[in-house]
Amino acid sequence: MNMLNEIDMEFKERDYSKPREEKTEIKIDNVSMIFQDKKGGEPVTALKNVNLDIREGEFISLLGPSGCGKTTLLRIIADLLQPSEGTVTVRGETTRDIRLQKKYGIVFQNPVLYDWRTVRRNVCMPMELLGMKKPERTSQVSKMLDLVGLSEFGQNYPYELSGGMQQRVGIARALAINPEILLMDEPFSALDEFTREKLHIDLLKIWRKTNKTVVFVTHNISEAVFLSDRVVVLSPHPGRVSAVIDINIPRPRDMESKQTPEFYDYITKIRNSFEGV
Amino acid sequence: MIDKKEKYIVNLVWTMGIVVVWELIAFFLDQVVHDPMAEAKLPYLHNIIVSIAHNFTELISAAGLTFSRAFIGFALGATIGVMLAIIMSLSKIAEKIALPYLILSQMIPVLGLAPIIFTLARNMNTSRIVIAAYITFFPVAINMLSGMNSVESDKKELLYSYAAKKKSVYCKLMIPYSLPYLFAGLKIAAPMSITASILVDMLGSSGGIGVKLLYALYSGTKDVFWASVITSALMGIISYFIVIFFERICMPWRKQVVQ
Numbered sequence: 001m002n003m004l005n006e007i008d009m010e011f012k013e014r015d016y017s018k019p020r021e022e023k024t025e026i027k028i029d030n031v032s033m034i035f036q037d038k039k040g041g042e043p044v045t046a047l048k049n050v051n052l053d054i055r056e057g058e059f060i061s062l063l064g065p066s067g068c069g070k071t072t073l074l075r076i077i078a079d080l081l082q083p084s085e086g087t088v089t090v091r092g093e094t095t096r097d098i099r100l101q102k103k104y105g106i107v108f109q110n111p112v113l114y115d116w117r118t119v120r121r122n123v124c125m126p127m128e129l130l131g132m133k134k135p136e137r138t139s140q141v142s143k144m145l146d147l148v149g150l151s152e153f154g155q156n157y158p159y160e161l162s163g164g165m166q167q168r169v170g171i172a173r174a175l176a177i178n179p180e181i182l183l184m185d186e187p188f189s190a191l192d193e194f195t196r197e198k199l200h201i202d203l204l205k206i207w208r209k210t211n212k213t214v215v216f217v218t219h220n221i222s223e224a225v226f227l228s229d230r231v232v233v234l235s236p237h238p239g240r241v242s243a244v245i246d247i248n249i250p251r252p253r254d255m256e257s258k259q260t261p262e263f264y265d266y267i268t269k270i271r272n273s274f275e276g277v
Numbered sequence: 278m279i280d281k282k283e284k285y286i287v288n289l290v291w292t293m294g295i296v297v298v299w300e301l302i303a304f305f306l307d308q309v310v311h312d313p314m315a316e317a318k319l320p321y322l323h324n325i326i327v328s329i330a331h332n333f334t335e336l337i338s339a340a341g342l343t344f345s346r347a348f349i350g351f352a353l354g355a356t357i358g359v360m361l362a363i364i365m366s367l368s369k370i371a372e373k374i375a376l377p378y379l380i381l382s383q384m385i386p387v388l389g390l391a392p393i394i395f396t397l398a399r400n401m402n403t404s405r406i407v408i409a410a411y412i413t414f415f416p417v418a419i420n421m422l423s424g425m426n427s428v429e430s431d432k433k434e435l436l437y438s439y440a441a442k443k444k445s446v447y448c449k450l451m452i453p454y455s456l457p458y459l460f461a462g463l464k465i466a467a468p469m470s471i472t473a474s475i476l477v478d479m480l481g482s483s484g485g486i487g488v489k490l491l492y493a494l495y496s497g498t499k500d501v502f503w504a505s506v507i508t509s510a511l512m513g514i515i516s517y518f519i520v521i522f523f524e525r526i527c528m529p530w531r532k533q534v535v536q
Contacts, residue, residue: 108435
């Protein structure tokens with residue numbers, strides 16, 4: 001990530017000394033999601049009366065076991081699903097409006113790269129949809145590949161990359177059109193521990209430089225604690241918010257943050273909040 | 278995985294093997310069994326090669342005539358097939374309406390259809406093209422459609438999340454995704470369109486490899502007959518490899534799969 005230093009000027013870095021403005025970015029208001037069983041069975045309640053305010057520039061994790069509706073909630077925010085009840089608004093606008101304005105960047109669990117496009121053209125794809133001019137696209141792609149440390153692999157096809165590299169291409173693509181909100185759906189769950197830890201550090205660096213609101217879905221407690229400002233603990237049957245925990249580990253965080261007692265305290269606290277359900 | 282040199286050796290051994298076995302069987306029929314029809318059943322391979330060399334210009338011009346018409350029909354059929362597939366993938370209703378007709382169309386034997394087309398068109402070239410197109414469009418449409426139906430939902434959701442228009446979805450995702458399927462269809466269709474064209478030749482054309490085949494059969498010139506059969510077979514094989522060639526050009530990302 002040597003390249004990161006060279007492009008520092010491009011982004012306004014977060015100032016940790018000043019208290020952050022507490023503006024609400026995403027307002028989740030009493031959202032319920034009920035999936036009707038098509039074969040006439042019992043309807044499944046995936047989410048029940050979820051209320052949550054996500055602040056501007058915040059790194060927030062939705063944490064819970066499988067079946068707790070965390071991915072469903074992310075998909076509702078992304079306007080990929082419509083809630084059965086309640087509303088999600090982003091600064092007063094509907095999720096659909098935000099999607100149509102192309103203000104979301106989504107990183108999926110699989111990298112979801114297009115096999116027939118090189119790494120460069122995969123990252124370029126959202127910009128083509130936005131109708132950006134070619135020279136502008138080319139320079140932006142180079143910048144994004146620098147950011148995720150893949151400059152040398154621009155002309156490669158996805159099948160030539162490792163899983164971790166593919167996932168980084170996915171992140172570069174999501175950031176390419178400079179979205180206001182980054183939605184990440186278990187982006188590192190398919191990776192090995194070493195790659196994952198490296199990508200955690202990379203992601204925090206990128207986040208610090210780009211100042212985006214990040215909603216991060218995971219089932220990994222230590223991942224959630226390490227990355228987030230706040231961890232939203234969801235519990236299943238039906239999916240609901242059982243705890244919201246502020247993580248006050250100082251930033252910038254690095255591998256040593258994982259050795260601190262407070263890191264373990266947070267993990268224990270979150271684990272207990274599950275047992276309390 | 279085998280490397281290029283090994284592949285070359287494998288191919289060489291296969292070719293040699295076929296030549297040797299062919300000559301042995303021909304020798305067996307001719308010299309051991311003393312079959313009076315040996316020359317018609319399986320002539321010596323070297324005799325056929327000599328015959329091809331003797332009639333080379335005739336055979337090539339006849340083959341070229343059939344091949345070029347088959348090719349035009351093939352291109353036309355492939356275009357129609359692709360368009361049908363796109364229409365059917367755009368609308369489930371269109372698919373439900375069109376699919377039974379498409380399948381029904383393949384129930385009519387080409388042998389029966391060809392004279393009808395010929396009577397309607399009253400032109401040999403047009404008939405050849407129409408029949409070749411008729412043979413081609415079905416496997417192309419069906420393969421392409423199954424390709425577009427198997428696009429993973431997260432790939433589509435990615436474009437949805439960027440509010441992509443229908444046109445972009447097709448240009449950037451559906452069509453490139455289904456290219457391997459399209460080429461699978463084209464590989465099936467290419468030799469078939471040649472065969473269909475040869476069949477049309479036989480219905481009373483004035484030129485083409487099918488005519489050569491038929492005349493040689495009636496006039497008892499067995500070496501010319503066999504030379505025409507080999508030429509026809511080669512046409513089919515060549516058409517297949519032309520498709521493979523374009524497949525490699527169009528899909529560089531499939532290199533690791535193709536090799």
